Amino acid sequence: MNNPNASPKAVPTILLVESHSIEQENFAHIAVQEGWQLVICNSGIDAIHWFNKNNKADVLVIEESSAPLNGYQTADYIKTELGLKLPVLITVGTVPTPQELRVIAFAEGVITKPFIKSTCILQINEILERFPERPPAQNNSYSLNYLRDIFDGHEESVLESLELFSTSVNTELEQLDVELQDRDYKRIREIAHSIKPSFEMLENETGKSICHLLNSEAEETEMPRLIHDLQLEFASITKQLTRDFPELKIG
Amino acid sequence: MMKKILVVEDNPMVIKSLEFKLTKDGHEVLIAKDGREAMKFLKEVNFDLILTDLMLPFVTGKELISYIKKNSPKTPIIVLSTSTQENIIMDAFNMGVDDFITKPFSPNELSLRVKRFLSKA
Numbered sequence: 001m002n003n004p005n006a007s008p009k010a011v012p013t014i015l016l017v018e019s020h021s022i023e024q025e026n027f028a029h030i031a032v033q034e035g036w037q038l039v040i041c042n043s044g045i046d047a048i049h050w051f052n053k054n055n056k057a058d059v060l061v062i063e064e065s066s067a068p069l070n071g072y073q074t075a076d077y078i079k080t081e082l083g084l085k086l087p088v089l090i091t092v093g094t095v096p097t098p099q100e101l102r103v104i105a106f107a108e109g110v111i112t113k114p115f116i117k118s119t120c121i122l123q124i125n126e127i128l129e130r131f132p133e134r135p136p137a138q139n140n141s142y143s144l145n146y147l148r149d150i151f152d153g154h155e156e157s158v159l160e161s162l163e164l165f166s167t168s169v170n171t172e173l174e175q176l177d178v179e180l181q182d183r184d185y186k187r188i189r190e191i192a193h194s195i196k197p198s199f200e201m202l203e204n205e206t207g208k209s210i211c212h213l214l215n216s217e218a219e220e221t222e223m224p225r226l227i228h229d230l231q232l233e234f235a236s237i238t239k240q241l242t243r244d245f246p247e248l249k250i251g
Numbered sequence: 252m253m254k255k256i257l258v259v260e261d262n263p264m265v266i267k268s269l270e271f272k273l274t275k276d277g278h279e280v281l282i283a284k285d286g287r288e289a290m291k292f293l294k295e296v297n298f299d300l301i302l303t304d305l306m307l308p309f310v311t312g313k314e315l316i317s318y319i320k321k322n323s324p325k326t327p328i329i330v331l332s333t334s335t336q337e338n339i340i341m342d343a344f345n346m347g348v349d350d351f352i353t354k355p356f357s358p359n360e361l362s363l364r365v366k367r368f369l370s371k372a
Contacts, residue, residue, distance in 0.1 A: 122353065129357055150268045150358050157271055161264055168263045193306050196333060197354040198264045215333075 017062035044074030075106040141240040143203040259303035286310025
């Protein structure tokens with residue numbers, strides 16, 4: 001374990017788990033240029049030990065193929081067992097290992113290796129900006145933090161957006177069924193691309209992850225199951241919204 | 252005089268949030284929900300800035316950017332992208348777009364970027 005940067009504590013701390021020295025070096029260059037404090041661990045176990053010493057990071061960037069615990073398993077452990085809420089980005093090669101949806105939900109995003117400066121900066125800055133607005137623990141279906149921020153606390157616009165979410169996503173999910181029957185997989189990817197921001201605006205990570213998969217690496221054979229899971233997640237969100245806002249036209 | 256901004260986007264929640272924020276910042280905002288509508292607007296109105304998605308119904312983002320660059324080359328274009336579109340974004344930059352912003356966007360970041368381009372217009 002080493003710490004190649006000596007940045008002030010006020011800057012974000014990125015914990016990188018990476019076993020290849022060239023990629024460590026690539027990432028360290030990016031971190032130096034961006035002014036991030038970087039801590040590098042060689043394995044997920046190292047990272048867990050580091051957190052166990054009460055060290056804190058703002059983002060964990062961990063390789064999918066870390067051993068003995070892979071990236072997703074490490075993320076699961078850190079979030080479930082250690083109770084830490086930091087966002088996790090999984091680094092993958094050109095062909096990521098297929099994972100179950102339940103497992104994918106442990107990470108907030110994926111970065112492809114070799115590390116590309118613009119992509120890394122974009123994804124990490126985006127997650128740093130959004131992380132303080134994670135959904136509260138008592139409501140795991142959605143959060144209104146982002147909507148309240150974008151609408152400057154204008155509650156009427158927030159509520160109108162919730163109705164828009166319900167009607168517009170419902171229509172697109174019905175269309176996904178039609179496209180699935182027609183085997184129009186290109187259109188399915190386009191619809192997933194279109195509705196992904198709707199889930200992101202409600203800070204629903206599951207919906208976002210499924211849309212991401214449908215729009216990117218999902219095989220055609222996986223699409224029926226992913227669409228079904230997305231519909232279940234949407235139903236769960238609208239159920240919660242109906243409970244929380246009975247006055248709205250939702251569901 | 253209010254600056255005119257064309258937003259080309261098909262997600263209704265993103266449209267609503269962009270419209271709210273840009274109008275609040277004092278701009279005139281016109282919305283096109285697909286590339287065809289955007290082309291129609293572009294034939295009738297001179298815009299100070301265009302914010303556009305790249306995956307659009309009917310007319311692709313590439314076709315739209317190509318049209319803008321041919322007919323209104325001085326109008327700055329900001330691409331509304333998602334984090335999964337690195338290659339598409341690079342293609343767009345190669346076609347001459349000026350900037351990109353990731354959806355869902357940060358309100359302050361949007362304001363600053365828009366302000367930056369409009370101050371040059």
